Amino acid sequence: MNTATLAGSLTGAPHEMAARADDALFRKITWRLIPLLFACYVLNYLDRTNVGYAQLQMKDQLGFSDAIFGLGAGIFFVGYALFEIPSNLMLARIGVRATLLRIMALWGLTSAAMMFVSTPTQFYVLRFLIGVFEAGFAPGVLFYLTLWYPSRRRAQVTALFFMAYGAAPIVAGPIAGLTMTYLDGALSLRGWQWLFLLEGLPSVLLGIAAFFWLSNSPADAPWLSGAEKLRVLRTLEEDQAAQGPAGRQTIGSALRDARVWLLGFMSFLIILGSYALAFWQPTMMKAMGLSVLQIGFYSIVPAVVGIASSILVGRHSDRTRERRWHFAVAAVVGALGLSLTTLFMHNPPAAVACLALAAAGIGSAFIILWAVPGSFLSKNAAATGIALISTVGGSAGMVAPMMVGVIKTATGGFGLSLYILSGALVLSALLMLLALPRSALPQAQRGF
Template structure:
């Protein structure tokens, strides 16, 4: 009996070691890639501080332009993920990153609202598939019980983009303001596209498609991973037809939950610099530094909630609490008026809650979908959910113009987050808490 126990403990330790090894080998580079992706997606929020007045754009024009990115994203996301499943992550992720870097840089040529809409739409087309592609990629390396930490690790790229991107964006806008060559916001789009381009080229040399291709894993480790994944896939859902896939009610439920979650994400991402500015701070460099604070606090929050959800197997409860806390923080950030300290405190609560919930969400679909169903399901949930990236900034911008009160849009976003926090309970515990 003692010998059996010792063998079981040794096997468990071995599994922990191999997944720890994988985490530290592949996740830092993935985080860097997503950091650049997210920065290129939302740096328009900082460009707005100068771009709006230079080009004569209203909040409604900005909101529509910021959100139209997600229409292109929606249309091309499922095909993109299916292509990745066939050709491999290395080639396809590199393609995505290189094309989005080029198109993001092209934003510096915008002079009219129509041009702004077109380049944002094309950026969405270029980037479609990156995030769900990485989600799918992680299912090739980690079983569900080990994936919560990996997803949390992955999602720290969003707050890191804020921690790094805020100060860097503020410095670029401040330093290049008055440049004879280009405006500060034009330099912003050009300079922040370069890291994405270089990272896309690096993907071709550094990314490994599957564990069996990894030279840094032993034959025993590869067999261990293959056994874990095959055992888990036996309990997952694999749809035999497109009709069966589309009739799976859980995919539609998760799409609705993710939609409400993403409304909150981009309510924060696209408007955080403006909220800080409206609280009474005018210096764009200082806005950049202050905007980093909420994201800095979010990093440990994401990691700790992921670890707790893995240990307790209560993902739905963790998701509900995190998203509800984020909603309260966002609503109160619109209530503080001319108080920078209070604005930063509540934005910090909002950001930590929002991003923690986001990292927890993907543990649910990744835990019960397998094979091509995982590729299509993750992409479909992400594409439908990311339509909220169109709705959220446009809704806030439209409400700002309609009411003249920037807090009303934030209240609407917070209400959507509360709905998402409640909806997670319609997912069966057998799926949601694996």
């Protein structure tokens, strides 16, 4: 070995050891935080979307039309949007532990109370209140992750958290199918009533668990050593410094940042497809001739494919430090899956395969999108910026169910809706590539 090679190996060894130590430290943090946050998000998904399965029974039993169901499903997001930013600002002040306890206890109790619905007005009011109480959960967790992870590590950890959004249908379908089939009539309650009760109360218990298990920040974590706390804080400071002027952003500058509003609109376009499927996919499968129990288990396939894709795409995006093309390709794949579904509405296996392709694209695009804002928002601006993006994007949840319901009533099918949703995904891809140029992102995020 010559002198230059020896010097290079000696210089590189400490760097490699430090990198391995950092990897081990952030794995430790991930194993502490993500499993519980993952479980919370699964329940969050179940309690906001279980109405999509419940309506397979309750719509006929209560005499609700498609329009009533669509409005009730969508009005959730009115309350959600109104209280999203205030909730996230409160989290920044009181910490994630108290915030999650408040959010999960209130949404869980209100979701369980859905079992007593008998009129459209009661349906609307409770759905609105669930939105109010859930407001701030997902953007709050995303802000919370910025307190623990530097930007270069966030895509994968964001993917792990949002993997719950893909994993939830794996349990949602079978739970709904089994509950509504085998508990229908037990204790004089209908199956849809049992579904709301059994999926609502666990959220209260998990909120209590989160209060005692989580730490508000690395500095407050008793499960980290002093050296580990110092290393995490130093890594975050270095990450902020590397962002240059963006690291000194204020809340006001985040609200004036065009990138924040643009990401919010792209999130809106992605979530249109996501929530349209969340609320109407069971009805779509019922129209294919499937039973409630079959629908529950068929729903597993798109969910599993969506999870696997999100993990792989998120990992590759982190490794290459490229976001724009990862997002654009995923969004186009999602659009292709939705469009192809229209060709196989009378062929359940083929339709489910197309829905799986759509889930892969939509899920992957969604997690890549959320890796972007933390790369240019400072700690001071992150809570507001992330909440704003989530509020603008989340408003799609109000539009999508009602839009699909109205179009289905007018046309008698789902074809036109799926084409519109596909167009929204293609538009989001074009906006990422054309309206959000490489110069608008930090160097490590620019890509081609």
